[in-house]
Amino acid sequence: MTTISKITWDSASARRAERQFLAGPGEPATRGTPVAEVVGAMMGAHAQVLSAAEVSVGVRTSELTRADVRTALWDERSLIKTYGPRGTVHLLPARELPLWSAALTAIPTSPGPFPPDVRLTEEQAAQVVAAIGDALEGTCLTLDELTEEIVARTGPWAGERVMPAFQDLWPRWRQVLHRAGWAGTLCFGPNRGRKATYTRPPVAATGEPGTDEALGAFVRRYLYAYGPATPQHFAKWLAAPAGWAGTVFRDVAAAGGIEEVDFEGTRAWVAAGDTDFPDGPVRGVRLLPYFDAYVIAAQPRERLFPGAAYERALAGGQAGNYPVLLVDGVVAGVWHQRRQGRRTTVTVEPLVRLTARQERELGEQVERVGEVLEAKAELVVGEVRVGPHA
Numbered sequence: 001m002t003t004i005s006k007i008t009w010d011s012a013s014a015r016r017a018e019r020q021f022l023a024g025p026g027e028p029a030t031r032g033t034p035v036a037e038v039v040g041a042m043m044g045a046h047a048q049v050l051s052a053a054e055v056s057v058g059v060r061t062s063e064l065t066r067a068d069v070r071t072a073l074w075d076e077r078s079l080i081k082t083y084g085p086r087g088t089v090h091l092l093p094a095r096e097l098p099l100w101s102a103a104l105t106a107i108p109t110s111p112g113p114f115p116p117d118v119r120l121t122e123e124q125a126a127q128v129v130a131a132i133g134d135a136l137e138g139t140c141l142t143l144d145e146l147t148e149e150i151v152a153r154t155g156p157w158a159g160e161r162v163m164p165a166f167q168d169l170w171p172r173w174r175q176v177l178h179r180a181g182w183a184g185t186l187c188f189g190p191n192r193g194r195k196a197t198y199t200r201p202p203v204a205a206t207g208e209p210g211t212d213e214a215l216g217a218f219v220r221r222y223l224y225a226y227g228p229a230t231p232q233h234f235a236k237w238l239a240a241p242a243g244w245a246g247t248v249f250r251d252v253a254a255a256g257g258i259e260e261v262d263f264e265g266t267r268a269w270v271a272a273g274d275t276d277f278p279d280g281p282v283r284g285v286r287l288l289p290y291f292d293a294y295v296i297a298a299q300p301r302e303r304l305f306p307g308a309a310y311e312r313a314l315a316g317g318q319a320g321n322y323p324v325l326l327v328d329g330v331v332a333g334v335w336h337q338r339r340q341g342r343r344t345t346v347t348v349e350p351l352v353r354l355t356a357r358q359e360r361e362l363g364e365q366v367e368r369v370g371e372v373l374e375a376k377a378e379l380v381v382g383e384v385r386v387g388p389h390a
Contacts, residue, residue: 004261004262005275007228007262007268007270010280011278011279011281012263012277013304013329014277014278014282014329015277015278016226016294017282017294018282019041020041020294021060021061022282022286022294022326023284033064035057035072035078035079036072036094038060038061039079039091039092041225042057042060042293043221043222043225043226043297044085044090044091044092044100045090046290046292046320047089048291049290051373052289052292053069053090054070054372054373055373056288056289056292056293057091058371058373059287059365059368059369064372065371065374066372066373066374067374073091074190077202078093078094078095079091080094080097080188080201080202081187081188082097082186082187082188082201083179083180083182084100084104084181085104085237087239089188094202094203095203097203098214099214099218099221100218101183101184102211102215102218103215103218105182105183106214107238107244108241108244109122114163114164114175117162118162118172120172124157125175127153127154127158128150128158128173128180129176129179129183131149131150131153131154131158132146132198133186134149135149135150137200139199140197140199141197141198142192142196142197143174143195143196143198147159150173154173158173159171159172160172163175185200185201186198186200186201187199187200212251215248215251216251216252216257219234219248219249220252220257220258220271220272222237223269223270223271224271224274225297226297227268227270228261228268228269228270229268229269229299230266230267230268231245232245232246233268233299233300234248237296249269256272257272258271259272259273259275264303284326284327284328284361285326285358285361286325287325287326287335287348287362287365287366287369288324288326290322291319291320292320295319295320295331301314301319304319304331305319305331306330307351309331309333309351312333312334312349313333313351321389322334323336323337325348325350327350327352327358332350333348333350333352334348334349334351334384335348335349335384336386337369337377339373339375342374342375343376344369344370344373344375344376344377344378345378346366346369346377346378346380347383348362348379348384349382349383350381366378
């Protein structure tokens, strides 16, 4: 009879922190760790607001700054900015694009929230994704320029302004902008003034094994970073159907790629053979920005946001809307930074009483945030008066 490993929250949290370069102020990523390696360990850095992604990467290291992230993104091209989990903008390692594309394009698509006369058919969606790839080959285009190219390659229907968005109407084709990113036919280019541009990724989104094998590799990567986890956790992270995620886990388990464990009395999974966990809990203080990958992916959320943190640091149960203070691996406060020139004021609102050691580590973390942002940071301990996304 197979013995099932029993994993506690403390040991799971400690291992996740180690693998996320968040084990403690004295244990950041080793000096010289490439930006793309840090982002790969996170399973992507949320970059809807690029400065948040820069802080996510920087606070996991002892030396990287926002300039290093931008160099990796725009000069070295070891990172790409594209659409990742949940259809949101992420930084991903360029060399991992084939794996991400194989996994993300395997997620079943839904009709979307729009009325039938606004939606694209699957045939139209495929035409648009192909047209995007053709239009962006070897060039960078703004949204208006890309719209013109898509309409020229498909038809006027693609450019009809029928898609409600932000008190405006967008061209019909934009419903599948994220799917073009998933397919590897689109990523962000450097801004042109204040306008975003799009281009084709510098690496082809092909070359991975078949979908089943790629999904197995992707699930194991996710579980290495955030396991133990359930299919429901995986589905929540991707905004994918729970039934589909359950089928994927069953198939990967049947192939011997993952194995079952007991996670605080719940049936969960880890990558096959990956059952070594630290004995003790994680210690230390960390500041994580909006939509940091750890805050989004680490489950169960009730354990990551204990007590008052569940109400204060979440927005209707959704993680990521507030930058958070981590104390010993769990959310214990929120914070906000206000930049003025070369200085930034970091206001931290702890929800627990900090020890003298933790107060010292908080000061070091604030200093590190300033270094990442290339600014002189000042710590203020007090109430954060701004709302989510401020």
